[in-house]
Amino acid sequence: MVDQYEIVLKEYGRGFHLITNEVLSHLPTLPEKGIMQVFIKHTSAGITLNENADSTVRADFETVFNKLVPEIGVDYKHVDEGLDDMPAHIKASLIGSSITIPISNGRLNIGLWQGIYLGEFRNYGGRRRLVLTICY
Amino acid sequence: MVDQYEIVLKEYGRGFHLITNEVLSHLPTLPEKGIMQVFIKHTSAGITLNENADSTVRADFETVFNKLVPEIGVDYKHVDEGLDDMPAHIKASLIGSSITIPISNGRLNIGLWQGIYLGEFRNYGGRRRLVLTICY
Amino acid sequence: MVDQYEIVLKEYGRGFHLITNEVLSHLPTLPEKGIMQVFIKHTSAGITLNENADSTVRADFETVFNKLVPEIGVDYKHVDEGLDDMPAHIKASLIGSSITIPISNGRLNIGLWQGIYLGEFRNYGGRRRLVLTICY
Numbered sequence: 001m002v003d004q005y006e007i008v009l010k011e012y013g014r015g016f017h018l019i020t021n022e023v024l025s026h027l028p029t030l031p032e033k034g035i036m037q038v039f040i041k042h043t044s045a046g047i048t049l050n051e052n053a054d055s056t057v058r059a060d061f062e063t064v065f066n067k068l069v070p071e072i073g074v075d076y077k078h079v080d081e082g083l084d085d086m087p088a089h090i091k092a093s094l095i096g097s098s099i100t101i102p103i104s105n106g107r108l109n110i111g112l113w114q115g116i117y118l119g120e121f122r123n124y125g126g127r128r129r130l131v132l133t134i135c136y
Numbered sequence: 137m138v139d140q141y142e143i144v145l146k147e148y149g150r151g152f153h154l155i156t157n158e159v160l161s162h163l164p165t166l167p168e169k170g171i172m173q174v175f176i177k178h179t180s181a182g183i184t185l186n187e188n189a190d191s192t193v194r195a196d197f198e199t200v201f202n203k204l205v206p207e208i209g210v211d212y213k214h215v216d217e218g219l220d221d222m223p224a225h226i227k228a229s230l231i232g233s234s235i236t237i238p239i240s241n242g243r244l245n246i247g248l249w250q251g252i253y254l255g256e257f258r259n260y261g262g263r264r265r266l267v268l269t270i271c272y
Numbered sequence: 273m274v275d276q277y278e279i280v281l282k283e284y285g286r287g288f289h290l291i292t293n294e295v296l297s298h299l300p301t302l303p304e305k306g307i308m309q310v311f312i313k314h315t316s317a318g319i320t321l322n323e324n325a326d327s328t329v330r331a332d333f334e335t336v337f338n339k340l341v342p343e344i345g346v347d348y349k350h351v352d353e354g355l356d357d358m359p360a361h362i363k364a365s366l367i368g369s370s371i372t373i374p375i376s377n378g379r380l381n382i383g384l385w386q387g388i389y390l391g392e393f394r395n396y397g398g399r400r401r402l403v404l405t406i407c408y
Contacts (some may be wrong), residue, residue: 002169002272004240033274035309035405037171039238041247043187048365051315056349057361063348064341064362069200076199077192089193090200093184093231095365097250100236100372102311102403104276109403111313114369131238131245133171135271135407136274138305138408140376173307175374177383179323205336212335213328225329226336229320229367233386236372267374267381269307271407 001031003134011127012120014084016050016058020115027132030106034136039098041129044088044122046095052115065091065119088121095119103136137167139270147263148256150220152186152194156251163268166242170272175234177265180224180258182231188251201227201255224257231255239272273303275406283399284392286356288322288330292387299404302378306408311370313401316360316394318367324387337363337391360393367391375408 007026009019023038030036040047051057069087076086099116102109118128143162145155159174166172176183187193205223212222235252238245254264279298281291295310302308312319323329341359348358371388374381390400 002171004169004238006240006245033276035274035407037236037238039236039245041245041250043185043247043249049315049369050361050365054350057358060346060348060350060358061362061365064346067346068204068340074196074200074203076196078190078196086193086196089187090197093186093197093253096232096235096368097185098236099368100309100311100370102276102309102405104278104403109278109311109313111315111401113315114313117365129247131240133169133238135171138307140305140374142376142381173372173374175372175381177381177386179321179383179385204340210332210336210339212332214326214332222329222332225322226333229322229333229389232368232371233321234372265383267376269305269374271307 001136005132007130009128009130012118014120014123016061017118017120018052018115019118023116030103031136032106034103034134035100036103037098037100037133038116039131043092044085045125045128046092046097046119047099048095048117048119049099049114050117051113053113084123091119091121137272141268143266145264145266148254150256150259152197153254153256154188154251155254159252166239167272168242170239170270171236172239173234173236173269174252175267177267179228180221181261181264182228182233182255183235184231184253184255185235185250186253187249189249220259227255227257273408277404279402281400281402284390286392286395288333289390289392290324290387291390295388302375303408304378306375306406307372308375309370309372309405310388311403315364316357317397317400318364318369318391319371320367320389320391321371321386322389323385325385356395363391363393
């Protein structure tokens with residue numbers, strides 16, 4: 001069995017954002033057992049799982065990803081959409097465009113400290129569209 | 137229900153390549169709703185989703201990944217298979233060995249600008265083998 | 273159909289470790305065709321697929337990831353849990369918290385050289401908990 005929901009997130013600024021509750025708010029009761037995929041339909045933002053408690057972790061993610069994939073000092077060819085665009089594409093592939101989470105006993109079976117992150121890599125990315133697919 | 141296809145890609149040179157159409161050409165009609173996994177059976181090439189329109193994006197991916205994981209200046213121990221080999225393994229794990237894509241209304245439900253990339257990280261990687269698995 | 277198993281790995285030190293056999297030892301006979309997800313319930317360790325034969329590959333992974341995400345020289349804000357903690361979070365998102373593997377003919381359909389890696393990014397991470405979910 002497959003259930004699927006296409007949703008549009010609120011608008012977020014550049015950086016890493018905890019969206020677990022926003023994603024869950026779009027879902028009905030989950031099945032007892034299965035998997036849920038969270039997929040983003042964009043190439044300059046990504047989805048990952050990480051620490052859900054301390055907002056400085058998300059701030060440090062932004063610092064490190066900007067260092068890993070700098071806007072200047074690299075000889076980019078794809079520059080027409082702004083300095084933030086090409087690094088955004090690379091960052092999106094580094095964290096990936098989807099995560100898959102096990103569902104057990106009717107709940108997302110993630111660790112106590114795990115939360116769903118949106119990595120918004122554009123300065124002004126606008127509202128991002130996700131597809132949530134549940135297989136059970 | 138699960139459908140599965142094992143395919144062998146054309147040979148690609150080192151770099152990032154758009155393979156969406158080649159993958160689709162191996163598939164029959166897709167189910168109405170589900171997920172499709174594209175899995176690569178190799179450790180020195182990877183699969184990711186990214187921008188499908190401008191080939192300079194793929195060229196910039198190659199530039200940045202070579203900078204992130206250089207062939208020289210790192211004290212690699214695994215060097216018997218050539219200077220490009222160990223960096224290829226690392227790059228493969230950075231982008232990952234598979235992607236999973238939602239299927240909606242009988243089509244891959246990817247964004248307008250998303251395409252499937254093969255990251256070929258060896259100088260002469262040969263033809264790469266993929267497993268396509270559709271759950272619905 | 274979905275089968276699911278929650279397991280606890282042996283304790284591993286910091287670094288990359290081949291856990292294919294340990295994961296398989298927790299599984300009964302696999303279905304003929306499907307997918308298996310290996311999910312880690314932690315934010316400072318990750319799961320990836322890579323070369324299963326030469327242990328120097330895993331040593332080189334550790335070298336390169338420490339270089340990509342250094343413990344010193346970055347202005348981290350999240351420092352209360354030790355110098356290794358914040359880099360561990362970043363590394364976990366770079367390789368990801370799960371892999372999905374196709375199952376064909378009752379076996380994991382991975383390449384000859386592919387094995388499941390635990391990336392243990394903490395100095396003393398303790399025993400790590402995984403969820404194995406099989407859809408078929």
